[in-house]
Amino acid sequence: MSTLALGLGQLFDGLSVASILLLAALGLALSFGLMRVINMAHGELVMAGGYLMYVAQQHLPGQSVALGLVLAFAGCAVLGAVLELSLIRWLYGRPLDTLLATWGVSLMLQQAARDLFDPTGVEVTAPGWLSGSLAFDTGPLAGLALAHVRLFIIALAIAVLCGMALVFERTRAGLHIRAVNQNRAMASALGVHSRRVDLLVFALGSGIAGLAGGALALIAPVTSTVGQSYVVDAFLVVILGGMGTLRGTAIAALLIGTLSALAETFTSISTAKVALLLFVVAFLQFRPRGLIVTRSRALEEA
Amino acid sequence: MSGSIRSVALAAALLAAAPSLARGDEVKVGVLHSLSGTMSISEITVKNATLLAIDEINAAGGVLGKKLAPVVEDGASEPATFAQKAQKLVQDSGVVTVFGGWTSASRKAMLPVFERLGSLLWYPVQFEGNECSPNIMYSGAQPNQQALPALEWAIKSGYKKVYLLGSDYVFPRTANLILKKHIAASAGMSLAGEEYVPLGGTSFGGVINKIKSSNPDVIINTLNGDSNVAFFKQFSAAGMTAAKLPVISFSIAEQETATIGPKLVAGHYAVWNYFQSLDTPGNKKFIAAYKARYGADAVMSDPMIHGYLDVYAWKAAVEKARSFDPKVVRKAAAGIDLDTPLGKTRFDDNGSLYQKVLVGQAQPDAQFAIVWSTEAAIRPEPYDALSFPGKTCGAPK
Numbered sequence: 136m137s138t139l140a141l142g143l144g145q146l147f148d149g150l151s152v153a154s155i156l157l158l159a160a161l162g163l164a165l166s167f168g169l170m171r172v173i174n175m176a177h178g179e180l181v182m183a184g185g186y187l188m189y190v191a192q193q194h195l196p197g198q199s200v201a202l203g204l205v206l207a208f209a210g211c212a213v214l215g216a217v218l219e220l221s222l223i224r225w226l227y228g229r230p231l232d233t234l235l236a237t238w239g240v241s242l243m244l245q246q247a248a249r250d251l252f253d254p255t256g257v258e259v260t261a262p263g264w265l266s267g268s269l270a271f272d273t274g275p276l277a278g279l280a281l282a283h284v285r286l287f288i289i290a291l292a293i294a295v296l297c298g299m300a301l302v303f304e305r306t307r308a309g310l311h312i313r314a315v316n317q318n319r320a321m322a323s324a325l326g327v328h329s330r331r332v333d334l335l336v337f338a339l340g341s342g343i344a345g346l347a348g349g350a351l352a353l354i355a356p357v358t359s360t361v362g363q364s365y366v367v368d369a370f371l372v373v374i375l376g377g378m379g380t381l382r383g384t385a386i387a388a389l390l391i392g393t394l395s396a397l398a399e400t401f402t403s404i405s406t407a408k409v410a411l412l413l414f415v416v417a418f419l420q421f422r423p424r425g426l427i428v429t430r431s432r433a434l435e436e437a
Numbered sequence: 438m439s440g441s442i443r444s445v446a447l448a449a450a451l452l453a454a455a456p457s458l459a460r461g462d463e464v465k466v467g468v469l470h471s472l473s474g475t476m477s478i479s480e481i482t483v484k485n486a487t488l489l490a491i492d493e494i495n496a497a498g499g500v501l502g503k504k505l506a507p508v509v510e511d512g513a514s515e516p517a518t519f520a521q522k523a524q525k526l527v528q529d530s531g532v533v534t535v536f537g538g539w540t541s542a543s544r545k546a547m548l549p550v551f552e553r554l555g556s557l558l559w560y561p562v563q564f565e566g567n568e569c570s571p572n573i574m575y576s577g578a579q580p581n582q583q584a585l586p587a588l589e590w591a592i593k594s595g596y597k598k599v600y601l602l603g604s605d606y607v608f609p610r611t612a613n614l615i616l617k618k619h620i621a622a623s624a625g626m627s628l629a630g631e632e633y634v635p636l637g638g639t640s641f642g643g644v645i646n647k648i649k650s651s652n653p654d655v656i657i658n659t660l661n662g663d664s665n666v667a668f669f670k671q672f673s674a675a676g677m678t679a680a681k682l683p684v685i686s687f688s689i690a691e692q693e694t695a696t697i698g699p700k701l702v703a704g705h706y707a708v709w710n711y712f713q714s715l716d717t718p719g720n721k722k723f724i725a726a727y728k729a730r731y732g733a734d735a736v737m738s739d740p741m742i743h744g745y746l747d748v749y750a751w752k753a754a755v756e757k758a759r760s761f762d763p764k765v766v767r768k769a770a771a772g773i774d775l776d777t778p779l780g781k782t783r784f785d786d787n788g789s790l791y792q793k794v795l796v797g798q799a800q801p802d803a804q805f806a807i808v809w810s811t812e813a814a815i816r817p818e819p820y821d822a823l824s825f826p827g828k829t830c831g832a833p834k
Contacts, residue, residue, distance in 0.1 A: 141650040148642030253478075256663055258698060261674070268676040278649055282674035285642070354674065355639035356666035364639065399643035404634055405605070 140271070140279040145396045151285035153392025154292035158347035159365045160372035160384050161299065162215075162340025168378035169316050169336050172223055173234040177369065178362025179244035180211050180341045184348025185357035186248060187211070189257045200262060200353070204291075207349035208342040215341020219334050227333075241362070248359040256358030265353065288350045295343060296385055303381060312336055375415055377425025386426055391415075464503045464761055466491065466751075467510065467526035469537030469547075474514025475662070479740070480539050482692070483561055484509065485731055486741040487536045490748035493726065500752050501759065508532055516546035523550045523558070533761040534559065536747050539740065541565060541607050548573065557763035559751060561743035563687070563709070565611035569819040569830035572763075574770060575789040576743040576750070578710050579817040584612045586794035587657065587685050587708040588619055590809050596655035596683075598629045600648050602668075603659035605633040612659055612687065618823045629653035634660065639667035645675045648682075658686040665689055669701040679704025685796075690738040691803055699803040709739040710792040711779055712805040720778040736803075743790075746777040750784060782814055787830040789817030 159181050166172050184207035191203035218240065226233045261284050270280040303309035314322040315332045323329045351361065368391065376387030391411065398407035419425075468487050470480035491505045499505060508530045512519040519538065526532045527550070535551075536559045538544045544560055551558045551572040563578035591599065599620055603609025613631060620626045629651040632644050648656065660668055665688070672684070684705040691713050694702045713724065713736065723745060728735050750770060755761055758769035771786045782791050791814040797805025820828040 138650075141646055144646040144649070145643055148646060151642060152640060256666075258666065258696065260698065261670075266674060268674060270676045280649075280676035282671070282676070284674050354667065354671055356663045356670075358637075358663055360637065361639070364637065396643050400647065403632065404638070404644070 137275060137277065140276045143276065144279050145400045146393060147281055149393030149396030151288055152396060153388045154289045155347055155351055156368055156372055156392055157292050157385060157388035158295060158343055158350060160369040160388055162344045163369050164373045164376065164378065164384040165336045165340040167373050170227060170333050171230050173230050175234060175238040175366065176218065176241040176244060177344055178366030179241045180215060180344035181348040181351065181365055182248060182359065182362040183214055183244065184211050184345030185352040185361060186252060187345065188349040188352040189259050189357055192259055200265065204346055204349045207345040211345025212338045212342030216334060216338040219337040223337065245359045256356045258356060259352040261353045284353050291350055295346060299381055308335060371415055375418065375425055377427040380427045383425055383427030462503055463506045465506045465508050465530055465532045467530065467532035467535035468507050469510045469512055469519065469522055469526060469535055471514040471539065472511040476514040476539055482738065483740050483744040486727065486745040487748055489727060489730055490745045494748065494752055500755050512543060516542040519543040520546040520550050523547045527554045527556045534751055534763055534766065536744060555763060557767055559747035561747055562740045565608045566819045566821065567611055567825060569787055571767065571831065573788060574747065574784065576747050577740065578792065579789055579819055580612055580615050580821055581818040582710065582792055582794055582815050583687060583708050584616055585619060586811055588616055590796050591655050591685065592623060592626060597625055598627050598653045600629040600651060600653035600656045601631040602644065602656055603633055604636045604661040604664055606636055609633065609659035615821045615824045616657065622823060634664055636661065638664050641668045641671040645672055653682065656682065656684045658684050659688060661688050665693060666697045669697050673701050691736045691805065692738050694799055695736060695803040699799065699801050702799040703801045705799050707797050707799065707805060709795060709797065711739040711742045712795055712797045712807055713737040714804055714807060717778060717780045719776060719780065723778040742778050746775065749777065750775055785817050787817060787819055789819060791816060
């Protein structure tokens with residue numbers, strides 16, 4: 136395997152890590168940016184998506200990946216909506232309380248997963264058309280193999296990102312979301328039902344987290360703790376990207392995914408993680424509000 | 438007055454100490470495994486095998502005319518809980534010995550308890566060696582009964598360049614430390630690379646690229662738990678097969694293979710002292726008895742067999758010593774010929790078990806076909822001479 140092939144291989148791996156990070160972080164960016172809710176249970180929504188994918192594979196005919204992803208999205212969106220209506224709604228404006236309350240929710244969801252399913256986790260088998268890889272056997276790229284399942288996840292992330300951008304830029308609901316994000320008081324004064332927007336955004340973000348879990352299930356086991364390993368990285372992406380911006384989140388996910396994959400090439404995995412955290416800390420010294428800053432005239436931003 | 442208080446205290450102390458002696462027609466033994474938490478899936482089956490042995494012994498008349506009364510405690514996958522429960526078993530329940538433990542962390546937590554209380558623990562899992570307590574009987578493989586024969590087999594099979602991949606904790610680190618010394622000392626062998634993934638890590642894309650670019654002949658895998666699922670999934674998705682690059686695993690048995698997906702593991706290798714497919718009269722009897730009690734779908738594994746044979750080894754030692762006193766039993770345990778599912782074997786003076794080493798190749802039905810075996814049982818060496826020169830086990834106290 137040549138150096139070029141290794142470099143491209145790591146870059147490809149970074150892209151696929153970035154795709155999952157992006158899917159996991161989008162919902163978080165929305166709820167954190169829009170509602171100032173620190174949702175520690177976000178990782179468990181990713182987990183729930185993985186389990187729903189498993190349920191779809193076990194009980195729905197055809198073992199269709201698309202059907203599983205739809206179920207993961209819809210199920211997690213409903214779960215998110217229930218969470219918003221029953222808990223988050225009552226804690227707006229108290230970020231530390233949301234942190235504690237949602238952490239409790241995350242523990243409950245984890246235990247529920249252990250009780251409902253096997254305590255050691257479950258397996259989702261990628262269907263035949265996803266289990267191969269695009270391999271280069273000759274030429275300068277000999278040894279490079281792009282796994283179909285990773286290509287699929289990258290495509291899924293791009294599709295979700297484009298879909299979100301369309302919703303944000305082209306629909307009335309998206310207009311309302313942007314309005315509330317920039318200036319909640321002013322948007323409310325102009326007749327936007329901001330609480331309804333919150334519910335919509337939270338459900339949408341949860342649904343996308345479910346998609347992340349569904350995608351993740353194709354390459355890793357689904358366990359009750361899978362969310363925990365992604366929620367920290369997802370917060371990292373949100374903070375680096377700047378709160379509540381699609382573009383910032385996308386760029387930050389890309390940066391973190393590829394940088395950590397490249398760092399892993401040269402050092403051990405633990406050292407790569409340390410280097411990445413140091414990079415983010417250093418970066419925030421120069422741009423404390425992240426890569427992309429949403430300008431706003433709302434007083435709360437001052 | 439003060440004299441009577443003293444005698445009451447003395448009587449109380451005697452009463453507290455009394456349970457540690459066998460009373461009436463029963464003697465208590467402790468069984469301490471994780472029945473909850475992340476390790477429970479592995480440990481519950483070992484607990485089952487241990488209880489099976491206890492029941493068989495009781496059905497055949499017990500030990501020294503006494504029935505065994507098992508006291509089962511849950512270590513909850515937490516080393517601190519293991520230490521607590523070990524103390525509770527020995528001091529409060531008054532058991533004469535304890536069968537249990539799985540992770541090295543749980544064993545290291547229990548070790549001081551057994552040394553302080555002068556009791557005896559039977560530990561059934563392969564481990565990294567470099568430890569030799571007079572209060573523990575180690576029936577699982579020492580490094581020279583798993584890691585080193587695996588390397589020997591790899592050399593014999595023509596694999597020259599080895600990649601070491603493991604989870605980041607004491608067993609993989611120590612096993613690989615020993616392997617590296619032996620790779621460096623073997624002519625023609627070389628190390629392609631070494632990588633540790635955090636316990637429970639599931640991202641292997643980068644590691645697999647590094648493995649491919651370093652171009653090894655074989656991977657020696659000491660990953661533990663869920664990480665194996667992610668590794669084999671991503672390894673196969675990256676276009677790697679057992680024919681292109683075989684993986685030799687130390688922590689994957691029949692049960693794990695079924696969980697990971699037999700298709701993904703088929704063709705790769707595992708090294709243990711026992712496979713379910715092992716053809717001995719003792720094993721056939723064990724499998725039949727276990728399935729009759731716990732269901733026809735039950736799958737056997739190496740640690741289960743060691744948990745099972747530990748009870749019989751303890752029984753043999755008690756009968757030879759004609760006493761339940763842990764110190765006397767420990768001394769008597771070495772050298773007794775045992776007829777086990779592994780075949781005929783015995784414990785060494787250093788408290789570990791003589792055993793053969795087997796290399797199995799995973800089959801599509803999640804069973805292993807035994808492709809190689811050491812000719813004779815190998816003497817256990819807690820301290821590898823090349824890696825820990827000069828360290829030896831003391832005589833049992």
